[in-house]
Amino acid sequence: MTAGTGPGQVADYANRGSFVDLMLPGTSIVPYDGQSWAVTGTSTSTAFATGVAAGLADSGHNCPSQVIPTLQSKFGVSLGGGQ
Numbered sequence: 001m002t003a004g005t006g007p008g009q010v011a012d013y014a015n016r017g018s019f020v021d022l023m024l025p026g027t028s029i030v031p032y033d034g035q036s037w038a039v040t041g042t043s044t045s046t047a048f049a050t051g052v053a054a055g056l057a058d059s060g061h062n063c064p065s066q067v068i069p070t071l072q073s074k075f076g077v078s079l080g081g082g083q
Helices: 042-060 064-075
Strands: 002-006 023-025 027-032 035-040
Touching: 002 042, 023 042, 027 042, 042 064
Parallel strands: 002 023
Antiparallel strands: 027 035
16 A cells, blocks of 8 residues: 555655555545644555445445455556665
């Protein structure tokens, strides 16, 4: 999992390497206590991926093994060698 800033663009702070297989948005706006806060990082990407996976699983009544290929086809990346 890594964080992206746009289509095909890995965020400066994000993970790189052959172990990365998904890239999702690494920035989110979170409302808290009457204010909006910008949250960035790979943790934000992980939360985004979890939400997408849950939605895919629920919408099609799919098990995790059926959701993973869909995530990889939509958000998969190849960053081998530490690009």
